[in-house]
Amino acid sequence: MTLNLEVWEDKNDLYSRAEELFSAQLKNGATTFGLATGGTMIPLYEKLRNSSLDFSHCKSVNLDEYVGIPQGHPESYYTFMQHHLFEAKPFKATYIPNGVAEDVHAEALRYEDLLKSLTVDMQLLGVGVNGHIGFNEPGTSFHSETDVVELTVSTRSANARYFDTIDEVPKQAITMGIASIMRAKCILLIAVGEEKRTAIKALLRGDVTEDIPVTRLCNHPNVIVLTDLKMN
Ligand code: GLP
Numbered sequence: 001m002t003l004n005l006e007v008w009e010d011k012n013d014l015y016s017r018a019e020e021l022f023s024a025q026l027k028n029g030a031t032t033f034g035l036a037t038g039g040t041m042i043p044l045y046e047k048l049r050n051s052s053l054d055f056s057h058c059k060s061v062n063l064d065e066y067v068g069i070p071q072g073h074p075e076s077y078y079t080f081m082q083h084h085l086f087e088a089k090p091f092k093a094t095y096i097p098n099g100v101a102e103d104v105h106a107e108a109l110r111y112e113d114l115l116k117s118l119t120v121d122m123q124l125l126g127v128g129v130n131g132h133i134g135f136n137e138p139g140t141s142f143h144s145e146t147d148v149v150e151l152t153v154s155t156r157s158a159n160a161r162y163f164d165t166i167d168e169v170p171k172q173a174i175t176m177g178i179a180s181i182m183r184a185k186c187i188l189l190i191a192v193g194e195e196k197r198t199a200i201k202a203l204l205r206g207d208v209t210e211d212i213p214v215t216r217l218c219n220h221p222n223v224i225v226l227t228d229l230k231m232n
Contacts, residue, residue, distance in 0.1 A: 003223045005204065007230055011043065011192060014226050019047040021188055021224065025122050032059045034123030034181070035085070036134075037077045040190050041126060045084040055091045061115060062096040063125070063134040064175035067148060070100050075162050097146070097174035104148050108174050112146035115180050123184035127191050130154050131199040131212035135175035138211050144177030178216050186222040189214070197229050204231060 008014035025033070033055070035041075062077060071078040078096050086094055095114060101107035125133055130152065136144060137152050150172055151159075160166040181187070191200045202212045203225070209215055217223045 002221050003203070003218065003225060005225045005227070005231070007227055009228055009230065011228055014190075014192065014228055015043045015047050018044045018188065018190060018226055019051060019053075021122070022048060023051070023053055025186075026053060026055075026058075030121035031057065032061070032118050032120050034120040034125075034176075034184055035060050035062050035081065036124045036126050037062070037064070037080045038126040040192050041124070042084060044124075044190065048085060049088040053089070055089050058091050059093045059118065060086075060091045060095065061118060061120065061176075062094075063123075063181070064173050065097040065099040066170040067099045067104055067172035067174060068170050071098075099170075099174055104172075104174060108146045108148050111174065112177070112180060115146065115176065115183070120184035122186045122188055123181060125181070125187055125189045125217075127189065127196055127199045127214050128155055129158055129195050129199065131202060131214045133178065133181060133213050133216075135173040136178050136181075136213045138213060140178060140210065140213055142178050142182075142210055142216050145180050146174065146176050149173055149175055178213060182216065182220055186224070187217060187220055189217065189223060189225045191225065191227045191229065194229070196227070200225070200227055200229060201231070 008017060065077045069076050097111045098107050130138055135149050156169040160169050163169050199214050203214050206218050208218050
């Protein structure tokens with residue numbers, strides 16, 4: 001397993017390190033970044049916005065999008081990305097699944113084809129409390145590609161903080177599959193906060209199981225994990 005763990009107890013240092021990894025990728029000629037949403041990414045995108053890094057020749061592909069809420073909805077991942085990154089740091093092209101496509105299954109297939117036409121130099125990942133990556137919930141096949149998925153109660157409750165009531169949290173999403181994610185040349189996983197300890201411990205234990213999707217990363221040749229959690 002080629003998993004590089006870096007523990008940064010100071011969150012500001014952790015996010016500076018993440019920014020540095022983006023900078024190093026650009027210097028090495030990276031042109032395609034896989035991006036992620038979630039509270040974990042907000043301080044990173046703030047750093048990128050305030051940096052002198054230039055992504056205007058790069059492409060981005062996002063991991064996932066809710067089904068059923070339009071792009072302009074305040075909690076769509078489209079809006080999240082515009083607000084936290086793209087308005088300040090334009091990319092040559094940005095891709096995110098269309099969660100209100102007439103046929104969401106066809107949209108998932110289209111997105112997977114798009115991914116296959118690209119080479120993702122670095123994929124940014126957060127992790128759910130239950131170990132999900134993208135919106136690939138526990139039990140998802142490691143062979144999964146981009147698809148329409150049902151969200152678990154655990155994930156909908158965790159994300160309910162962004163909506164007025166839990167009933168407003170979408171029940172489905174379009175997400176890159178685990179196999180789609182694994183094609184990236186390098187993966188940068190960021191896990192901040194005590195509630196992510198169980199997932200990160202499982203990853204570091206190295207017991208690869210579909211019950212904890214993040215453990216699949218043990219089989220990837222180039223993963224960097226940044227966390228504020230001291231591991232013992
Ligand atoms: C959502 C996203 C994931 C993200 C996870 C954790 O479910 N689909 O990509 O990693 O939430 O979010 P947070 O960073 O807010 O804890």
